[in-house]
Protein backbone atom coordinates (compact mmCIF):
# COMPACT_ATOMS: atom_id res chain seq x y z
CA UNK A 1 0.00 0.00 0.00
CA UNK A 2 1.53 3.32 -1.07
CA UNK A 3 0.29 6.26 1.01
CA UNK A 4 0.89 9.96 0.45
CA UNK A 5 3.71 11.77 2.28
CA UNK A 6 1.17 13.32 4.65
CA UNK A 7 0.06 9.91 5.89
CA UNK A 8 3.58 8.54 6.15
CA UNK A 9 4.71 10.76 8.98
CA UNK A 10 2.79 11.89 12.07
CA UNK A 11 4.68 15.19 12.36
CA UNK A 12 4.09 16.17 8.72
CA UNK A 13 0.41 15.26 9.06
CA UNK A 14 -0.01 17.36 12.20
CA UNK A 15 1.91 20.30 10.72
CA UNK A 16 -0.40 20.33 7.72
CA UNK A 17 -3.51 20.10 9.89
CA UNK A 18 -2.32 22.94 12.14
CA UNK A 19 -1.69 25.08 9.06
CA UNK A 20 -5.11 24.28 7.67
CA UNK A 21 -7.13 24.82 10.86
CA UNK A 22 -4.96 27.58 12.36
CA UNK A 23 -6.66 28.98 15.48
CA UNK A 24 -9.42 26.37 15.21
CA UNK A 25 -7.09 23.37 15.44
CA UNK A 26 -7.63 22.69 19.16
CA UNK A 27 -11.41 22.94 18.75
CA UNK A 28 -11.39 19.83 16.50
CA UNK A 29 -10.46 17.82 19.57
CA UNK A 30 -12.17 19.67 22.44
CA UNK A 31 -15.55 19.37 20.68
CA UNK A 32 -15.25 15.57 21.01
CA UNK A 33 -13.45 15.50 24.37
CA UNK A 34 -16.29 17.47 25.98
CA UNK A 35 -18.84 14.82 24.98
CA UNK A 36 -17.00 11.88 26.55
CA UNK A 37 -17.30 11.25 30.30
CA UNK A 38 -14.59 9.68 32.44
CA UNK A 39 -14.47 5.94 32.98
CA UNK A 40 -15.58 4.82 29.51
CA UNK A 41 -14.08 2.84 26.61
CA UNK A 42 -13.44 4.86 23.45
CA UNK A 43 -12.82 3.35 20.03
CA UNK A 44 -11.27 5.86 17.59
CA UNK A 45 -11.82 4.53 14.06
CA UNK A 46 -9.24 5.79 11.50
CA UNK A 47 -7.35 7.36 14.40
CA UNK A 48 -4.43 8.58 12.28
CA UNK A 49 -1.72 9.95 14.60
CA UNK A 50 -4.21 9.64 17.52
CA UNK A 51 -4.03 13.30 18.41
CA UNK A 52 -7.40 13.02 20.17
CA UNK A 53 -5.67 10.61 22.55
CA UNK A 54 -2.39 12.44 23.04
CA UNK A 55 -3.98 15.91 23.39
CA UNK A 56 -7.09 15.07 25.40
CA UNK A 57 -7.97 11.53 26.40
CA UNK A 58 -4.59 10.21 27.59
CA UNK A 59 -4.71 12.37 30.71
CA UNK A 60 -8.19 11.17 31.68
CA UNK A 61 -9.44 7.84 33.04
CA UNK A 62 -10.46 6.58 29.63
CA UNK A 63 -9.72 3.24 28.00
CA UNK A 64 -8.76 4.31 24.47
CA UNK A 65 -8.21 2.12 21.42
CA UNK A 66 -7.31 3.53 18.01
CA UNK A 67 -7.73 1.65 14.74
CA UNK A 68 -5.99 2.63 11.53
CA UNK A 69 -4.73 0.78 8.51
CA UNK A 70 -1.52 2.81 8.64
CA UNK A 71 0.86 0.68 10.72
CA UNK A 72 3.17 3.66 11.35
CA UNK A 73 0.40 5.67 13.03
CA UNK A 74 -0.61 2.65 15.11
CA UNK A 75 3.00 2.06 16.22
CA UNK A 76 3.26 5.72 17.30
CA UNK A 77 0.02 5.40 19.26
CA UNK A 78 1.25 2.32 21.10
CA UNK A 79 4.55 4.09 21.84
CA UNK A 80 2.52 6.99 23.28
CA UNK A 81 0.81 4.60 25.72
CA UNK A 82 -2.51 3.85 23.98
CA UNK A 83 -3.99 0.67 22.59
CA UNK A 84 -3.78 0.53 18.83
CA UNK A 85 -4.61 -2.02 16.18
CA UNK A 86 -3.83 -2.08 12.48
CA UNK A 87 -7.28 -2.45 10.97
CA UNK A 88 -8.78 -1.89 7.53
CA UNK A 89 -12.27 -0.53 8.12
CA UNK A 90 -13.32 -1.63 4.63
CA UNK A 91 -13.02 -5.15 5.94
CA UNK A 92 -16.49 -6.11 7.15
CA UNK A 93 -15.29 -7.68 10.39
CA UNK A 94 -17.33 -6.22 13.29
CA UNK A 95 -15.51 -3.39 15.06
CA UNK A 96 -14.37 -3.94 18.67
CA UNK A 97 -17.03 -2.92 21.21
CA UNK A 98 -16.72 0.36 23.11
CA UNK A 99 -18.97 2.85 24.89
CA UNK A 100 -18.13 5.68 22.49
CA UNK A 101 -17.12 4.99 18.89
CA UNK A 102 -15.53 8.02 17.28
CA UNK A 103 -14.49 8.87 13.72
CA UNK A 104 -12.76 12.16 13.04
CA UNK A 105 -12.26 13.55 9.53
CA UNK A 106 -12.15 10.17 7.84
CA UNK A 107 -15.64 9.33 6.59
CA UNK A 108 -14.85 10.61 3.10
CA UNK A 109 -12.51 7.66 2.63
CA UNK A 110 -15.60 5.46 2.39
CA UNK A 111 -17.47 7.41 -0.26
CA UNK A 112 -19.47 6.99 -2.42
CA UNK A 113 -21.43 5.03 0.23
CA UNK A 114 -20.27 5.70 3.78
CA UNK A 115 -23.45 4.39 5.47
CA UNK A 116 -22.19 0.79 5.96
CA UNK A 117 -19.24 2.12 7.98
CA UNK A 118 -21.53 4.29 10.13
CA UNK A 119 -23.71 1.21 10.67
CA UNK A 120 -20.70 -0.86 11.80
CA UNK A 121 -19.75 1.93 14.21
CA UNK A 122 -23.30 1.93 15.61
CA UNK A 123 -23.17 -1.84 16.06
CA UNK A 124 -19.98 -1.49 18.13
CA UNK A 125 -21.15 1.43 20.29
CA UNK A 126 -22.77 0.98 23.70
CA UNK A 127 -23.57 4.65 24.32
CA UNK A 128 -22.93 6.82 21.27
CA UNK A 129 -21.25 7.26 17.93
CA UNK A 130 -19.48 10.58 17.36
CA UNK A 131 -18.54 11.55 13.81
CA UNK A 132 -16.84 14.78 12.79
CA UNK A 133 -16.14 15.44 9.14
CA UNK A 134 -14.76 18.35 7.09
CA UNK A 135 -17.39 20.29 5.19
CA UNK A 136 -14.97 22.85 3.76
CA UNK A 137 -11.79 21.52 2.29
CA UNK A 138 -9.13 22.23 -0.24
CA UNK A 139 -9.86 19.06 -2.19
CA UNK A 140 -13.10 20.60 -3.42
CA UNK A 141 -11.55 24.01 -4.08
CA UNK A 142 -12.69 25.72 -7.28
CA UNK A 143 -9.01 26.17 -8.04
CA UNK A 144 -8.27 22.96 -9.94
CA UNK A 145 -4.55 22.80 -9.14
CA UNK A 146 -5.12 23.34 -5.40
CA UNK A 147 -7.87 20.72 -5.41
CA UNK A 148 -5.73 18.14 -7.23
CA UNK A 149 -2.80 18.72 -4.84
CA UNK A 150 -5.00 18.39 -1.77
CA UNK A 151 -6.45 15.13 -3.08
CA UNK A 152 -2.99 13.70 -3.75
CA UNK A 153 -1.68 14.78 -0.36
CA UNK A 154 -4.45 12.95 1.49
CA UNK A 155 -4.29 9.69 -0.41
CA UNK A 156 -4.37 7.00 2.30
CA UNK A 157 -3.33 4.32 -0.15
CA UNK A 158 -6.42 3.77 -2.24
CA UNK A 159 -5.87 6.45 -4.88
CA UNK A 160 -6.37 10.20 -4.68
CA UNK A 161 -9.66 10.93 -2.94
CA UNK A 162 -11.95 12.54 -5.48
CA UNK A 163 -15.01 12.39 -3.26
CA UNK A 164 -15.53 14.69 -0.32
CA UNK A 165 -18.60 15.67 1.64
CA UNK A 166 -20.26 19.03 1.48
CA UNK A 167 -22.48 20.08 4.37
CA UNK A 168 -25.52 19.15 2.26
CA UNK A 169 -24.35 15.64 1.38
CA UNK A 170 -23.17 14.99 4.93
CA UNK A 171 -26.50 16.14 6.40
CA UNK A 172 -28.28 13.92 3.88
CA UNK A 173 -26.30 10.88 5.07
CA UNK A 174 -27.14 11.52 8.73
CA UNK A 175 -30.78 12.37 7.96
CA UNK A 176 -31.18 8.64 7.29
CA UNK A 177 -30.70 8.01 11.01
CA UNK A 178 -33.64 10.25 12.00
CA UNK A 179 -34.09 10.76 15.73
CA UNK A 180 -30.97 8.68 16.48
CA UNK A 181 -29.01 11.84 15.67
CA UNK A 182 -29.08 13.66 18.99
CA UNK A 183 -26.73 16.46 18.08
CA UNK A 184 -25.36 18.14 14.97
CA UNK A 185 -23.17 21.23 15.04
CA UNK A 186 -20.50 22.99 13.04
CA UNK A 187 -17.17 22.96 14.85
CA UNK A 188 -13.60 24.17 14.31
CA UNK A 189 -14.60 27.51 12.83
CA UNK A 190 -17.13 25.86 10.51
CA UNK A 191 -14.55 23.62 8.82
CA UNK A 192 -16.07 20.44 10.25
CA UNK A 193 -19.48 19.22 11.28
CA UNK A 194 -20.11 17.00 14.31
CA UNK A 195 -22.86 14.40 14.65
CA UNK A 196 -23.77 12.37 17.73
CA UNK A 197 -25.88 9.24 17.22
CA UNK A 198 -27.39 6.81 19.68
CA UNK A 199 -26.53 3.26 18.59
Ligand SMILES: C[S@@+](CC[C@H](N)C(=O)[O-])C[C@H]1O[C@@H](n2cnc3c(N)ncnc32)[C@H](O)[C@@H]1O
Pocket residue numbers: 007045046047048049050051067068069070073087088089090103104105106109154156
Ligand atom coordinates in the same frame (compact mmCIF):
# COMPACT_ATOMS: atom_id res chain seq x y z
C1 LIG B 1 -7.55 12.54 7.44
S1 LIG B 1 -6.85 11.26 8.43
C2 LIG B 1 -7.71 11.55 9.97
C3 LIG B 1 -6.89 11.10 11.15
C4 LIG B 1 -7.48 11.47 12.51
N1 LIG B 1 -8.77 10.84 12.73
C5 LIG B 1 -7.60 12.98 12.66
O1 LIG B 1 -8.69 13.53 12.52
O2 LIG B 1 -6.58 13.62 12.90
C6 LIG B 1 -7.63 9.80 7.79
C7 LIG B 1 -7.09 8.50 8.39
O3 LIG B 1 -7.91 7.43 7.91
C8 LIG B 1 -7.07 6.29 7.71
N2 LIG B 1 -7.78 5.38 6.79
C9 LIG B 1 -8.15 5.62 5.51
N3 LIG B 1 -8.80 4.56 4.99
C10 LIG B 1 -8.82 3.60 5.98
C11 LIG B 1 -9.34 2.28 6.07
N4 LIG B 1 -9.95 1.70 5.04
N5 LIG B 1 -9.21 1.60 7.24
C12 LIG B 1 -8.57 2.18 8.30
N6 LIG B 1 -8.04 3.42 8.28
C13 LIG B 1 -8.17 4.13 7.13
C14 LIG B 1 -5.78 6.89 7.14
O4 LIG B 1 -4.71 6.00 7.29
C15 LIG B 1 -5.65 8.16 7.99
O5 LIG B 1 -4.89 7.92 9.15
